[in-house]
Structure formats: structure tokens, C-alpha cells
Amino acid sequence: xxxxxxxxxxxxxxxxxxxxxxxxxxxxxxxxxxxxxxxxxxxxxxxxxxxxxxxxxxxxxxxxxxxxxxxxxxxxxxxxxxxxxxxxxxxxxxxxxxxxxxxxxxxxxxxxxxxxxxxxxxxxxxxxxxxxxxxxxxxxxxxxxxxxxxxxxxxxxxxxxxxxxxxxxxxxxxxxxxxxxxxxxxxxxxxxxxxxxxxxxxxxxxxxxxxxxxxxxxxxxxxxxxxxxxxxxxxxxxxxxxxxxxxxxxxxxxx
Amino acid sequence: xxxxxxxxxxxxxxxxxxxxxxxxxxxxxxxxxxxxxxxxxxxxxxxxxxxxxxxxxxxxxxxxxxxxxxxxxxxxxxxxxxxxxxxxxxxxxxxxxxxxxxxxxxxxxxxxxxxxxxxxxxxxxxxxxxxxxxxxxxxxxxxxxxxxxxxxxxxxxxxxxxxxxxxxxxxxxxxxxxxxxxxxxxxxxxxxxxxxxxxxxxxxxxxxxxxxxxxxxxxxxxxxxxxxxxxxxxxxxxxxxxxxxxxxxxxxxxx
Numbered sequence: 001x002x003x004x005x006x007x008x009x010x011x012x013x014x015x016x017x018x019x020x021x022x023x024x025x026x027x028x029x030x031x032x033x034x035x036x037x038x039x040x041x042x043x044x045x046x047x048x049x050x051x052x053x054x055x056x057x058x059x060x061x062x063x064x065x066x067x068x069x070x071x072x073x074x075x076x077x078x079x080x081x082x083x084x085x086x087x088x089x090x091x092x093x094x095x096x097x098x099x100x101x102x103x104x105x106x107x108x109x110x111x112x113x114x115x116x117x118x119x120x121x122x123x124x125x126x127x128x129x130x131x132x133x134x135x136x137x138x139x140x141x142x143x144x145x146x147x148x149x150x151x152x153x154x155x156x157x158x159x160x161x162x163x164x165x166x167x168x169x170x171x172x173x174x175x176x177x178x179x180x181x182x183x184x185x186x187x188x189x190x191x192x193x194x195x196x197x198x199x200x201x202x203x204x205x206x207x208x209x210x211x212x213x214x215x216x217x218x219x220x221x222x223x224x225x226x227x228x229x230x231x232x233x234x235x236x237x238x239x240x241x242x243x244x245x246x247x248x249x250x251x252x253x254x255x
Numbered sequence: 256x257x258x259x260x261x262x263x264x265x266x267x268x269x270x271x272x273x274x275x276x277x278x279x280x281x282x283x284x285x286x287x288x289x290x291x292x293x294x295x296x297x298x299x300x301x302x303x304x305x306x307x308x309x310x311x312x313x314x315x316x317x318x319x320x321x322x323x324x325x326x327x328x329x330x331x332x333x334x335x336x337x338x339x340x341x342x343x344x345x346x347x348x349x350x351x352x353x354x355x356x357x358x359x360x361x362x363x364x365x366x367x368x369x370x371x372x373x374x375x376x377x378x379x380x381x382x383x384x385x386x387x388x389x390x391x392x393x394x395x396x397x398x399x400x401x402x403x404x405x406x407x408x409x410x411x412x413x414x415x416x417x418x419x420x421x422x423x424x425x426x427x428x429x430x431x432x433x434x435x436x437x438x439x440x441x442x443x444x445x446x447x448x449x450x451x452x453x454x455x456x457x458x459x460x461x462x463x464x465x466x467x468x469x470x471x472x473x474x475x476x477x478x479x480x481x482x483x484x485x486x487x488x489x490x491x492x493x494x495x496x497x498x499x500x501x502x503x504x505x506x507x508x509x510x
Contacts, residue, residue: 037303039302039303040299040300040301040302041296041297041299042296042297042298042299042300042325042327042366043297043298043360043361044295044296044297044299044361045295045297045361045460046295046460047294047295047460048292048294050449050457050458050459051446051457051458051459051460052455052456052457052458053456053458070297072297073460076444076446076460077446077458080444080445080446081445081446081448081458102373102490104492105298105369105490105492106298106299106300111297114360118357118441142510143510146510147507150506150507153506154501154504154506154507155497155500155501155504156497156501157494157497160494160497176508176510177507177508177509177510178508179498179501179502179507179508181493181495181498182491182492182493186373189331189335190335190336191306191331191332191335191336193336194305200307201307201308202305202306202307203305203306203307203308203332203336204305204306205300205301205302205306205328205331217498228510230501230507230508231493232493232494232497232498232501233492233493233494234492234493234494235357235360235492236437236494237359237360237437237488237489237490237492238436238437238486238487238488238489239412239415239487239488239489239491240436242410242411242412242415242487243434243436243472243487245410246409246410246411246434246485246487247434249409249410251405251408251409252402252405252409252432252434252485253431253432253433253434253485254432255397255398255401255431255432255483
């Protein structure tokens with residue numbers, strides 16, 4: 001199995017390094033990942049400037065490339081141009097921080113997996129619910145191996161990726177794996193207003209991740225309860241339920 | 256009506272300037288937009304560096320702020336911090352380029368409207384299917400006014416935004432407005448490999464927007480046929496249809 005690995009925390013992050021070690025036990029690994037931190041970049045693509053690919057070696061072995069771009073750039077450039085063989089799966093992570101609920105739309109980790117599915121390759125994003133850079137990735141590695149092995153056999157349809165979120169618990173406290181849907185948690189955020197040495201204001205984003213509603217089967221709740229949540233995501237964004245209502249409203253279409 | 260205007264082409268672009276003129280005829284306008292081109296930034300948020308807000312004047316009138324950030328940053332910073340009064344609607348655009356089909360996930364224009372809905376404000380994205388910076392925005396201005404007036408009355412539910420895409424036709428050839436769903440068009444893209452003056456390779460994204468399938472009610476097809484397409488989008492990404500299949504597959508959840 002040829003496995004393309006990427007992430008959004010940058011190629012040197014603890015999480016992707018743990019993922020490389022894990023994936024090497026089940027397949028041939030190629031790493032094409034951002035050369036620096038790219039969190040919260042959403043599904044960004046670099047179009048107005050060129051990309052560079054710097055060969056990436058680890059312990060003396062050439063494993064792939066570091067890219068001056070986003071996670072989605074990495075997958076697109078790797079599959080279309082850099083790799084000589086098409087990967088069988090794309091695995092993005094292991095992200096430092098929960099990508100359940102609304103985080104899926106901000107997450108570079110998830111966007112890399114989305115780009116993989118857009119290119120027709122079974123893809124998964126994997127994250128742990130801890131921002132601790134030294135978080136013990138042993139459980140996350142085992143889950144990454146388990147889900148990656150299953151990804152080609154469980155019947156995930158084209159255009160759908162698996163968004164895997166792991167609770168920040170010791171292995172002995174891990175309750176198991178649940179199939180979930182995107183939860184209702186959002187960021188209640190605000191900007192700290194600070195003043196620079198030259199007397200000018202600047203604004204820095206901060207906030208708290210809060211659960212609006214305890215939805216059944218929701219990924220945020222599962223993670224909070226100590227389960228690993230696997231949410232099948234797609235990029236069909238239409239609110240189909242409202243289409244008929246809008247069609248029947250002559251005001252909108254009468255022009 | 257208080258109208259917050261933003262875009263992803265930057266505050267000086269022809270499209271947002273036309274939108275400001277149009278919205279001023281129906282309400283009180285505040286502009287908080289990126290200080291430079293931010294296309295294809297997806298739903299990016301700036302978290303690891305501070306934002307600056309530079310007062311923006313047009314024809315001697317203070318209209319808002321230019322921000323060194325993304326479209327989503329602009330909406331979040333405006334609503335949470337910069338504005339003294341909460342806007343009634345968010346209007347993002349007028350984008351130079353079609354944001355139908357898969358473009359919705361790459362588009363900064365759409366992400367700004369998504370951020371508006373996340374903050375509980377009725378929001379719309381509006382784009383014309385032309386990359387010509389001098390494209391005649393007269394028809395687009397009329398459609399912007401029409402849809403913005405309707406936005407508060409047509410019953411768009413919380414969490415859903417309207418993604419409006421206008422064909423690149425003269426007003427006399429415009430066929431009307433259709434309620435649509437996200438189409439199947441994708442980018443068949445590739446990277447041009449070039450060599451810099453120092454002998455090193457760099458990669459530049461380019462590609463063609465191609466229709467995979469002529470889906471009924473699809474936004475890409477409507478625009479191609481000369482109609483303005485209005486697609487209701489939400490940020491619920493779960494592929495609900497596949498959840499039961501995955502749940503019934505013991506392989507994935509047995510760990």
C-alpha cells in the first residue's frame with residue numbers, strides 16, 4: 001500500500017512524525033507536507049505565487065518533500081506532479097487539536113484529506129484533542145493504523161473522507177470507536193486588542209470551543225466522552241432541505 | 256438595513272467597489288475587506304499572527320477598514336470587535352470569477368458569507384463568471400440589490416447562506432434566476448514546472464474548470480445556460496447517507 005502523508009502543523013511536528021512511524025509498519029510512505037505551521041488555513045490553495053518543493057530526508061532516508069504551501073497544495077502538487085506513482089490512500093495528521101464539529105471547515109488537516117478525495121483517492125484526517133506538542137501519540141498511532149487498514153475495505157464512497165478525532169486520554173481510558181456526524185460545537189471567540197511599541201493597535205484571535213447542543217451521534221460529544229469519533233465528510237454543501245422552499249418563493253427568482 | 260460588505264479580491268477591486276455603490280442605494284454600508292488579493296484562501300483564519308485594521312475612506316467618507324487578513328478574518332473581526340452595531344446582513348463579493356460547484360470550498364468569497372452565518376447573520380456571496388477585472392458590473396449590481404433585499408424575507412434558515420453566481424452575459428441575454436444546488440464541475444489542474452534564474456525549479460498552479468456531469472438543478476449548468484444561480488449552502492459536511500453503512504461495518508469500530 002502506497003501511503004501519502006501530509007498535515008497542517010508542518011513537516012517537523014511531533015504528530016506527523018508519529019504518523020510516519022505508524023504508517024511505515026503497514027505500507028510504503030511518501031511525505032509531502034508544509035514546511036511550516038499551516039493551522040486554520042481552511043481549504044486554501046496557493047495560486048498567485050509559485051510553490052517550491054524541498055527534498056525531505058529523515059534519518060538519512062529520502063521520504064518526500066517539504067512545500068512552502070498549504071496542506072491542500074501539498075496533496076495536489078504531490079499527486080499531480082511530484083510522485084511517480086499514485087498513492088493508494090492519503091493520511092493527513094496527526095493533528096495537534098480536535099477537528100470535530102465546525103473545526104472541519106477551518107482545518108488544514110481535513111482540507112488535505114478533502115483534496116485527496118477530490119483527486120479520487122481514499123483519504124482520512126486524524127487528530128488528537130490536545131494542543132500539547134509533546135502529547136503521547138501511542139494510542140493515536142494504533143488508531144491511525146487500524147483506520148488506514150480499513151479505509152480501502154469499509155466502503156467509503158468516492159467523494160467522502162473519514163475525519164478521525166481521538167480523545168486526549170490514556171489508552172486504558174479509551175472507550176472505543178464510534179461512527180459519528182459533525183457536532184454542533186463552535187468557537188466563542190474574540191480578539192484581544194493590544195498596542196504595539198509604536199502606539200498602534202493590533203488584534204489577536206482567541207476563544208473557547210463550546211458545545212451548543214448535545215446532538216445524538218455527534219463527534220464532539222463522542223470525543224468528550226472518551227471515544228474516538230469517525231465522521232464521514234463530503235464536500236456537497238447544498239442545503240437540499242431548503243431548496244424547495246426557496247423555489248416556491250417567487251420573490252427570490254422573479255427578476 | 257446595516258450591510259457589512261467584504262470580498263476576497265481585496266478592497267480596491269472593481270467588484271467590491273461596484274457592490275458598495277449598489278448596497279448604498281438600499282442601506283447603511285460598512286466595508287471590512289482584505290487589504291490585498293485573497294482568492295482561493297478557503298475558510299482560512301489568521302491565528303498565529305496579529306491582524307491590523309487600517310481605516311478605509313472612499314471619496315472622503317470613512318466606510319470601514321482594510322484588514323491584513325482573509326475574508327473570514329474580516330467578518331469575524333468586524334462583527335466581534337470593530338463595528339459598534341451588529342450588521343443585519345453580510346454581502347461578500349462581487350467576486351471576479353465563478354464560485355459554483357467545487358469552487359465553493361476554495362472560495363474566500365463564500366467563506367466570508369459562511370463566517371457571517373456562523374455568527375448568526377443572514378449572509379450571501381455573489382460572483383460573476385468572468386475573470387476580467389473591468390467586467391461590466393451593472394447586471395451584477397441589480398442582482399445584488401434584488402437578492403440582498405430578499406435575504407431577510409425569503410426564509411433562509413440559520414446556518415445557511417446564499418451563493419449567487421451570475422453568468423458573464425449582457426443584461427439583454429440574462430435568462431433569469433434559478434434556485435440551484437452545487438454542481439459537479441471540478442478543476443482539472445496541473446502545475447507548470449519552471450526554472451528560476453538560479454537554476455531551481457518552481458511550480459505554478461493552472462487548470463481548466465470542467466463539468467463532470469450535467470446534474471439537474473446544478474449551479475454550474477445554470478450559469479453556463481445564461482441564468483443566475485442561487486445555491487443555498489450550509490456547513491454541515493456529514494455524508495449522512497453513509498453513516499448507517501459504516502455503523503453496520505464492524506471492522507471499522509472494532510478496536
